[in-house]
Amino acid sequence: MASIGACGLSGVNRQAFSDEDVQARKLLVKWASELGLRIFSDAIGNLFLRYEPKGSTGAPVLSGSHMDSQPCGGRFDGTYGVLAALEAVTALHASGAQLRRPVDVVCWSNEEGSRFAPGAMGSMVFTGTRSLEEFLDIRDRAGIYLRDALGQTLDAIPQAQRCPIGFSAYAYVEVHIEQGAVLEQAGKRIGVVTGIQGCRWFEVEVTGEARHAGTTPMRARKDALQSAVRMILALREHFADAQDHVRFTVGRFDTLPNSPNTVPEHVRFTIDLRHPEDAELARLAGSICSIAQTAGAPCGVTVRATFVCDPVQFRKRITQHVADAAGALGLEALHMPSGAFHDAMFLAAHCPTGMIFVPSARGISHHPDEYTASADLAAGARVLAEVLQKLATE
């Protein structure tokens, strides 16, 4: 799978609804078909690969993650969760386990949001958090409409039966690399994920005046770039906290006309803001507008919220299944929150949900050096198989 969209020595570039994303989906569907799974897709391209052994009926147990990546991300982020779910279903099938309910391997569309913001679009549409219509006219940096890229993606898997958006599910479990260094530093093999911290995305537009770099006095300028720099420094100062809980990132920064000898007229930059406590996240997010307007003067400033993920706590019943499975397999486990967001954060409002973490070497992720040892990948898949069997038979 990592050879599709390979980037650098060991990374991948498989952005949502790109040709590489389509190729990865085709390969996944090929493997699923060889297993005899039924292939479904909903209108935003979420793929559901259903294992429905004789005697199983009713709402399925869902397990999966995403296969879209950052522009040059790691080969494990998301994809591991989809393939581990496929492995778990393969093992359940091979063991002949009697299941009361089906199990769906799920590949959610556009979890990363790097090509078409915001992230987690597939799981937000599936759970009714946002509507598909809201996203169709979003364009990527090349001006391609999401509606067109999604259409090509749906057409590329004709064998997928169309299913309704948001069918009921008995439970959802996602295994994922931790993307941080907590497990590695604690010397533990499995993370029993208790919940996910909140996250807010914003898009800030700064409007100044394009003027000649040589003839325009400094006091007469409305320099959009220098205003943006003042804003970012003012926000960083405001968000500083001794406990280092706040996560403040400006990941994308565009300036126009982007010429060495013209005063920048327009800047657009993104803000990714996270915090484990809802009230604190809301307080910090609520201060962005006023700080940006003040620091941005004399340029015009608009701040648009593009993504809101409230902090979630997973259902004790599911986290207990994860802890029990790790214990039964003799794997040292640690209860911990997730710093990264995942599709599970939206599924948590739809059905009982939980997550399993495996260690990330040196806590590196969203980078080609992302790495998890095979033994840890296998351990996570075995815990997942135990939990899925439990949920599909209880």
Ligand code: HGY
């Ligand atoms: O940004 C995130 O937390 C996730 O990895 N997409």
Ligand code: MN
């Ligand atoms: Mn991910």
Ligand code: MN
């Ligand atoms: Mn990611």
